[in-house]
Amino acid sequence: MKLLVLLLALAGLTACTTIPVTSPATAVDSAAVIRHQTNLAAIDNWTLRGQLAIFDLTADERHAVYIDWQQTPTSLSMRLSHPLKGTLARLEESPLGAILTDEDGMTYQASTAEQLLSQYFGLDLPLDLMRELVLGRQLPGMSGREFILQGTESGQLALLSSYQLSAAGQQWQASLSHYASVDGVLLPHSFHLSAPAWRIKLRITQWLI
Numbered sequence: 001m002k003l004l005v006l007l008l009a010l011a012g013l014t015a016c017t018t019i020p021v022t023s024p025a026t027a028v029d030s031a032a033v034i035r036h037q038t039n040l041a042a043i044d045n046w047t048l049r050g051q052l053a054i055f056d057l058t059a060d061e062r063h064a065v066y067i068d069w070q071q072t073p074t075s076l077s078m079r080l081s082h083p084l085k086g087t088l089a090r091l092e093e094s095p096l097g098a099i100l101t102d103e104d105g106m107t108y109q110a111s112t113a114e115q116l117l118s119q120y121f122g123l124d125l126p127l128d129l130m131r132e133l134v135l136g137r138q139l140p141g142m143s144g145r146e147f148i149l150q151g152t153e154s155g156q157l158a159l160l161s162s163y164q165l166s167a168a169g170q171q172w173q174a175s176l177s178h179y180a181s182v183d184g185v186l187l188p189h190s191f192h193l194s195a196p197a198w199r200i201k202l203r204i205t206q207w208l209i
Helices: 002-016 030-041 113-121 127-133
Strands: 046-056 061-071 076-082 086-094 097-102 107-110 143-150 157-167 170-177 180-182 185-187 190-194 198-208
Antiparallel strands (some): 046 061
């Protein structure tokens, strides 16, 4: 019985770690890239829920939280929580500025949400870019791009899989995987971002668009 359990566990691990075949940008039809990016450009409002792990490599610390993130073209609403401790922080951003409310009800203000994360948590994260990157959108300055090719009835799509990008004073390596259809648009459900000082892992359990 123990052997059977072990074999089933190994089979599950293998299934979860299957790596899709990727192709460099130079080997991908640009029309397939444009086709998918056009689908993403139509998304103005979205919500994601998932699990976020942040590794501070300099301090050798790890932070794991649940995240609820609502995004519109002009606003951001983010709740960070723990299954036992409840809400740890709420972050709101609008054209008027950003406000962070901690678990004790204390509030902090700054011009942007990115500044608040840096001041309150000490996290130098490219949040302004992450709202685009988690969808799988391309941004200027990306290099070393690779894509997952996906056939559909409307034609082949090229889904962004990995790239390098300079942001927040650091060079970041990113990867996206586990694409699945959400209201007809293929969106990633796993997002990794790493730099010399930080590593971020986001597992998305639900998208709403």
